[in-house]
Amino acid sequence: xxxxxQFYEDYHIGDSRTSLxxxxxxxxxxxxAGQTGDFFPHHMDAEWCQTQPFGKRIAHGTLIFSVAxxxxxTQINPEAFSKGYDRLRFIKPVFIGDTIHTKVTIxxxxxxxxxxxxxxxxxxxxxxxxxxxxxxxxHILLARQKTITSNS
Amino acid sequence: xxxxxQFYEDYHIGDSRTSLxxxxxxxxxxxxAGQTGDFFPHHMDAEWCQTQPFGKRIAHGTLIFSVAxxxxxTQINPEAFSKGYDRLRFIKPVFIGDTIHTKVTIxxxxxxxxxxxxxxxxxxxxxxxxxxxxxxxxHILLARQKTITSNS
Amino acid sequence: xxxxxQFYEDYHIGDSRTSLxxxxxxxxxxxxAGQTGDFFPHHMDAEWCQTQPFGKRIAHGTLIFSVAxxxxxTQINPEAFSKGYDRLRFIKPVFIGDTIHTKVTIxxxxxxxxxxxxxxxxxxxxxxxxxxxxxxxxHILLARQKTITSNS
Amino acid sequence: xxxxxQFYEDYHIGDSRTSLxxxxxxxxxxxxAGQTGDFFPHHMDAEWCQTQPFGKRIAHGTLIFSVAxxxxxTQINPEAFSKGYDRLRFIKPVFIGDTIHTKVTIxxxxxxxxxxxxxxxxxxxxxxxxxxxxxxxxHILLARQKTITSNS
Amino acid sequence: xxxxxQFYEDYHIGDSRTSLxxxxxxxxxxxxAGQTGDFFPHHMDAEWCQTQPFGKRIAHGTLIFSVAxxxxxTQINPEAFSKGYDRLRFIKPVFIGDTIHTKVTIxxxxxxxxxxxxxxxxxxxxxxxxxxxxxxxxHILLARQKTITSNS
Amino acid sequence: xxxxxQFYEDYHIGDSRTSLxxxxxxxxxxxxAGQTGDFFPHHMDAEWCQTQPFGKRIAHGTLIFSVAxxxxxTQINPEAFSKGYDRLRFIKPVFIGDTIHTKVTIxxxxxxxxxxxxxxxxxxxxxxxxxxxxxxxxHILLARQKTITSNS
Numbered sequence: 001x002x003x004x005x006q007f008y009e010d011y012h013i014g015d016s017r018t019s020l021x022x023x024x025x026x027x028x029x030x031x032x033a034g035q036t037g038d039f040f041p042h043h044m045d046a047e048w049c050q051t052q053p054f055g056k057r058i059a060h061g062t063l064i065f066s067v068a069x070x071x072x073x074t075q076i077n078p079e080a081f082s083k084g085y086d087r088l089r090f091i092k093p094v095f096i097g098d099t100i101h102t103k104v105t106i107x108x109x110x111x112x113x114x115x116x117x118x119x120x121x122x123x124x125x126x127x128x129x130x131x132x133x134x135x136x137x138x139h140i141l142l143a144r145q146k147t148i149t150s151n152s
Numbered sequence: 153x154x155x156x157x158q159f160y161e162d163y164h165i166g167d168s169r170t171s172l173x174x175x176x177x178x179x180x181x182x183x184x185a186g187q188t189g190d191f192f193p194h195h196m197d198a199e200w201c202q203t204q205p206f207g208k209r210i211a212h213g214t215l216i217f218s219v220a221x222x223x224x225x226t227q228i229n230p231e232a233f234s235k236g237y238d239r240l241r242f243i244k245p246v247f248i249g250d251t252i253h254t255k256v257t258i259x260x261x262x263x264x265x266x267x268x269x270x271x272x273x274x275x276x277x278x279x280x281x282x283x284x285x286x287x288x289x290x291h292i293l294l295a296r297q298k299t300i301t302s303n304s
Numbered sequence: 305x306x307x308x309x310q311f312y313e314d315y316h317i318g319d320s321r322t323s324l325x326x327x328x329x330x331x332x333x334x335x336x337a338g339q340t341g342d343f344f345p346h347h348m349d350a351e352w353c354q355t356q357p358f359g360k361r362i363a364h365g366t367l368i369f370s371v372a373x374x375x376x377x378t379q380i381n382p383e384a385f386s387k388g389y390d391r392l393r394f395i396k397p398v399f400i401g402d403t404i405h406t407k408v409t410i411x412x413x414x415x416x417x418x419x420x421x422x423x424x425x426x427x428x429x430x431x432x433x434x435x436x437x438x439x440x441x442x443h444i445l446l447a448r449q450k451t452i453t454s455n456s
Numbered sequence: 457x458x459x460x461x462q463f464y465e466d467y468h469i470g471d472s473r474t475s476l477x478x479x480x481x482x483x484x485x486x487x488x489a490g491q492t493g494d495f496f497p498h499h500m501d502a503e504w505c506q507t508q509p510f511g512k513r514i515a516h517g518t519l520i521f522s523v524a525x526x527x528x529x530t531q532i533n534p535e536a537f538s539k540g541y542d543r544l545r546f547i548k549p550v551f552i553g554d555t556i557h558t559k560v561t562i563x564x565x566x567x568x569x570x571x572x573x574x575x576x577x578x579x580x581x582x583x584x585x586x587x588x589x590x591x592x593x594x595h596i597l598l599a600r601q602k603t604i605t606s607n608s
Numbered sequence: 609x610x611x612x613x614q615f616y617e618d619y620h621i622g623d624s625r626t627s628l629x630x631x632x633x634x635x636x637x638x639x640x641a642g643q644t645g646d647f648f649p650h651h652m653d654a655e656w657c658q659t660q661p662f663g664k665r666i667a668h669g670t671l672i673f674s675v676a677x678x679x680x681x682t683q684i685n686p687e688a689f690s691k692g693y694d695r696l697r698f699i700k701p702v703f704i705g706d707t708i709h710t711k712v713t714i715x716x717x718x719x720x721x722x723x724x725x726x727x728x729x730x731x732x733x734x735x736x737x738x739x740x741x742x743x744x745x746x747h748i749l750l751a752r753q754k755t756i757t758s759n760s
Numbered sequence: 761x762x763x764x765x766q767f768y769e770d771y772h773i774g775d776s777r778t779s780l781x782x783x784x785x786x787x788x789x790x791x792x793a794g795q796t797g798d799f800f801p802h803h804m805d806a807e808w809c810q811t812q813p814f815g816k817r818i819a820h821g822t823l824i825f826s827v828a829x830x831x832x833x834t835q836i837n838p839e840a841f842s843k844g845y846d847r848l849r850f851i852k853p854v855f856i857g858d859t860i861h862t863k864v865t866i867x868x869x870x871x872x873x874x875x876x877x878x879x880x881x882x883x884x885x886x887x888x889x890x891x892x893x894x895x896x897x898x899h900i901l902l903a904r905q906k907t908i909t910s911n912s
Contacts, residue, residue, distance in 0.1 A: 002780075002834070003780075020647075020649050020653060020656075020762075020763075021649060021652075021653040021655055021656055022189075022647065022649075022652045022653055023652060023653055023654040023655065023665075025634050025635075025638055026329050026330070026331055026634070027329075027331045027634055027635045027638040027639070028187065028638060030329055030331040030332060030335075031183070031187055031331070031490070031638075031642075032187065032218070033490070033493075034335075034487070034489070034490020034491060035180065035183055035184065035187065035215075035218060035219070035222075035490060036218045036219055036221065036222025036225075037174075037219075037222040037223065037225070037489075037493065037495045038221070038222040038225040039324075039326065039493045040225060040228060041228070041324050041325060041326075044325075044326045044327060045324060045325040045326055045327055045403055046327040046401070046403055047325055047327065047403040047433045048324075048325055048403075057327075060218075061221075061234060061236075062214075062217060062218040062221050062222070063187075063218075065214060065217070065218075066184070066187060066188045066212075066214040066215075066217075066218055067187070067188055067189075069188065069190070069213075069214050070187075070188025070189040070190040070214070071189065073188075073189070073190040073192060074762070076192055076193070082213065082242065083241060083242070084213075084239070084240045084241035084242055084289075085237070085240040086238060086239060086240070087236070087238060088236045088237040088238070088240065089235060089236035090234065090235070090236055097654070099653055099654055099655040099656075129655045137236075154324075154378070155324075172306075172307075172495075172497050172501065172504075173497060173500075173501040173503055173504055174495065174497075174500045174501055175500060175501055175502040175503065175513075177482050177483075177486055178482070178785050178786070178787055179482055179483040179486040179487070179785075179787045180486060182785055182787040182788060182791075183486075183490075183642070183787070185642070185645075186639070186641070186642020186643060186791075187642060189641070189645065189647045191645045191780075191782065193780050193781060193782075196781075196782045196783060197780060197781040197782055197783055197859055198783040198857070198859060199781055199783065199859040199889045200780075200781055200859075209783075226306070249502070251501055251502055251503040251504075281503045326493075330633050330634070330635055331633075331635045332491065334633055334635040334636060334639075335487070335491055335635070335794070336491065336522070337794070337797070338791070338793070338794020338795060339484065339487055339488065339491065339519075339522060339523070339526075339794060340522045340523055340525065340526025340529075341478075341523075341526040341527065341529070341793075341797065341799045342525070342526040342529040343628075343630065343797045344529060344532060345532070345628050345629060345630075348629075348630045348631060349628060349629040349630055349631055349707055350631040350705070350707060351629055351631065351707040351737045352628075352629055352707075361631075364522075365525075365538065365540075366518075366521060366522040366525050366526070367491075367522075369518060369521070369522075370488070370491060370492045370516075370518040370519075370521075370522055371491070371492055371493075373492065373494070373517075373518050374491075374492025374493040374494040374518070375493065377492075377493070377494040377496060380496055380497070386517065386546065387545060387546070388517075388543070388544045388545035388546055388593075389541070389544040390542060390543060390544070391540070391542060392540045392541040392542070392544065393539060393540035394538065394539070394540055441540075458628075458682070459628075476610075476611075476799075476801050476805060476808075477801060477804075477805040477807055477808055478799065478801075478804045478805055479804060479805055479806040479807070479817075481786050481787075481790055482786070483786055483787045483790040483791070484790060487790075530610070553806070555805055555806055555807040555808075585807045630797075636795065639791070639795055640795065640826070643788065643791055643792065643795065643823075643826060643827070643830075644826045644827055644829065644830025644833075645782075645827075645830040645831065645833070646829070646830040646833040648833060648836055649836070668826075669829075669842065669844075670822075670825060670826040670829050670830070671795075671826075673822060673825070673826075674792070674795060674796045674820075674822040674823075674825075674826055675795070675796055675797075677796065677798070677821075677822050678795075678796025678797040678798040678822070679797065681796075681797070681798040681800060684800060684801070690821065690850065691849060691850070692821075692847070692848045692849035692850055692897075693845070693848040694846060694847060694848070695844070695846060696844045696845040696846070696848065697843060697844035698842065698843070698844055745844075
């Protein structure tokens, strides 16, 4: 974790970075239930899960999203801030013992309506240990422009 | 937390429910950093935050999202499943000691391309103790139709 | 979790409710040791446990009690308050991986010496995945009377 | 924490021991909510608590019970085992920042119906920093007899 | 945990004490990563570890050190204080499921340059369930002298 | 956190790096007590601490050491491994609310007796928000040599 100044002009479509892996443990699920209050049996009741199509406890969607976004949080850019996320989709379940890693690719970069800022879209993909895509979303950030383009 | 069977036809645009409140504590932030590995100074360094425009430590966006979604997880509907989230936006910072509650309103209900299912959009709004909106998103779920409409 | 007003007169002997299940994990035991400071080898030393009659690590009694009472905490009744518990008994050990659920039955309802209140006893039973009773207790609560009976 | 062999005959009515103190923190309450799933606003919503007679967040009863019993767990006696607890009463609320300590006094010692065992009652009292009693219970344990008394 | 007054003169070279055992769990590692921010794949990525010579996730060195020192913290001595540690060495990896115990032996006792104090060295050894030494260090403490020896 | 190959020859005496800051919270102390089992009143009893010279709860030494080492764990070097630590000293207490950062300076680099390896010493200094040194230690690591020097 370190500080790295990066302006709108420093983001290039197609650039990508990939995190290291992390195994999602039973502990992560128990702690996430404890943090969110979501004790649904899908996450907490191993017996009931055995009677369901998915067969075993699955990680909360918000856990996978939180861990994945945490995996991408490697450098602090004082020239940008996060607006939010679009098209967050849970594609495959993540089970206890699965190991996930996260790939971020710049897919959009355009002037924003906020003067002096550009809008960047980082496409976030989370893969399990079989390289199967389990989650996606688009991270929207606004980055300051190095050279303010006149709009006139 | 209980099981409640709810079909596509049982969701009505405009229906809403509101959670109880929960105070976001320093503990929540420390635990969330520990769960996600995001130890950015915005969340963890009270001294540095004092030098910033926001003035004090702020909760991780993924923490507020996770807690808010947890607040809405009150009944298990075996007839529906979650696809993901759209338009997640962090509107105002949440500070240590703020108390948030979450309101969910059905804003869309339409037949889905998946046969026998309807698509429901739950608009999620998170408010702080001053009733100021701090986060929004749209939860997309697919619910089974009670009566299968012929598409022919 | 929601608010539901329930007076003394609304409790009926024989009424019961049953919680969903929850698997007791190694994480729960480690966290409970951390919360209570009870690091007895019965809970924390897998090697030593193998030399004992019970053969493997067992959950703290206070953990099972806390989780079970938590499982029953589904609605907030502003007309009643908890006095305490009687006859708490640990009948069978709970091991890592066991899944427990909790059944609450109203077994007593009588006028209390506190004017305007009735005393309710909820009999609490905790079962494991084999439907074997592992813990019991009686929860004592005082509920406001809808109609104050004259004592004269 | 150490092992200390103590038979029925080694327990003497009136003997007592007192634990060191421990401050109940906001962290303890957040962790206990996370462990039990009890996110009632009495423990978690500082704003709502301000509108209530008790004025501020209170510790869960099961938290105080668990911490107090943990405070008494200082020596492992291979000659005794716990049966359970009677007359557990929550006398005063415990607030964030209160410091509790626990006193245990032997109040009963009698032959048990289980051959070769005596029944011991430890009266447990929990006090806050003002030496006000906040919780009591009776711990029931069975201890092996050194000399088996003939019942004939 | 209790208070026990022990002066410089009460420490004797060769005296030793041994803790009970504690199994190092996946939970301990996940919590320690969360406490320290060290999410290195050696501790967190089960898949990657399988490709390494050690073959499976290993506990953080600071976790084993912290747990071991905690195991030795059994009595509070108001007449001594800790200066620090020397020669801390991680000799063998500790894996999930290993059970460690800690032995402390007094190896040095000498007058200190701080008047009225003696320097004590406690040699700390951590063993796993196969009685293989996994960690060592020397704990340096200063203990008050009962009788102040004149230095003249 | 990323992988960066660094040989013995790439370490230069005098090179240093400094971490970002992190505020030590009450939560950190409660979690560390829970992880280590060290519930000494110095860390856990705010009332008793008020009667002591240091006046308020202090962080465990092992907590500060663990967090500091975690702060330095920013890149994974597959060409080096940690042997341990020397001269770990706790110089000043760290209180709840203090913000620490860690500076690492290469202070020694020499051929090691292990063939093909050099010994590196990283001097670790931990400072609080007043830039007062609170902890030091020397981290010993062995790094592979790029070019094996003949010893003959």
